Amino acid sequence: MTTTNGTAQATGQAIEGADEETTGPKARQPDPADPTGHRLRIAVILGSTRAGRFGPVVADWLLGRAAEHGELETDLVDLVATPLPSAFPAFGAPLPEDVQAQFAAVSPRLEAADGFVIVTPEYNHSFPAPLKNAIDFHTHQWHAKPVGFVSYGGRSGGLRAVEQLRPVLAELHAVTLRETVSFHDYGDKFDADGNVLDPAAEGAAKTMLDQLAWWAHALRDAKRLRPYTA
Numbered sequence: 001m002t003t004t005n006g007t008a009q010a011t012g013q014a015i016e017g018a019d020e021e022t023t024g025p026k027a028r029q030p031d032p033a034d035p036t037g038h039r040l041r042i043a044v045i046l047g048s049t050r051a052g053r054f055g056p057v058v059a060d061w062l063l064g065r066a067a068e069h070g071e072l073e074t075d076l077v078d079l080v081a082t083p084l085p086s087a088f089p090a091f092g093a094p095l096p097e098d099v100q101a102q103f104a105a106v107s108p109r110l111e112a113a114d115g116f117v118i119v120t121p122e123y124n125h126s127f128p129a130p131l132k133n134a135i136d137f138h139t140h141q142w143h144a145k146p147v148g149f150v151s152y153g154g155r156s157g158g159l160r161a162v163e164q165l166r167p168v169l170a171e172l173h174a175v176t177l178r179e180t181v182s183f184h185d186y187g188d189k190f191d192a193d194g195n196v197l198d199p200a201a202e203g204a205a206k207t208m209l210d211q212l213a214w215w216a217h218a219l220r221d222a223k224r225l226r227p228y229t230a
Contacts, residue, residue: 047131157182
């Protein structure tokens with residue numbers, strides 16, 4: 001279990017593939033279950049789509065930690081359950097009708113989120129292509145929102161995937177958290193019921209989720225006073 005520093009720097013231009021009708025900003029509706037608006041909506045994005053993936057075990061554990069936090073309302077966005085197309089339309093072109101339903105299952109949920117946690121493995125010193133695809137198909141959904149990371153892998157614990165994600169998300173005006181949760185040699189870190197065997201994982205998750213809540217509150221409050229423009 002480890003935490004790591006991260007750098008955020010701008011890289012290439014993001015791709016806007018979805019039209020305004022499908023994914024454009026919408027007025028946020030009050031939540032009857034949270035009339036004070038204190039709770040935060042966190043989209044947990046499960047980035048692996050590989051057959052036999054371990055990601056659901058890690059994501060389920062993280063969802064349990066978030067449920068115990070008290071301030072967070074989570075929404076699991078599983079890129080297997082909600083796949084997105086791999087071919088991008090031309091800049092400014094609307095989405096074909098046959099893929100608009102795919103975006104309707106993902107884009108509004110990213111739009112509604114106050115922050116994100118990305119659960120990712122490491123593939124060849126980076127992160128999975130379907131995750132990059134899901135990121136690139138959206139722009140304003142990421143703006144001025146915090147992003148935390150839970151990674152897993154072999155010796156590296158997926159940390160190189162996280163470091164590759166930071167500059168991508170910086171280009172989309174997101175704020176990535178310094179503290180991460182990572183599982184090195186992840187197959188030895190969970191029991192058969194999906195419970196984490198390393199007690200340090202609980203503390204690392206709490207630290208990351210506390211920072212996520214702080215940034216999500218701060219950025220949400222700031223945007224209410226002054227809309228963010230990019």
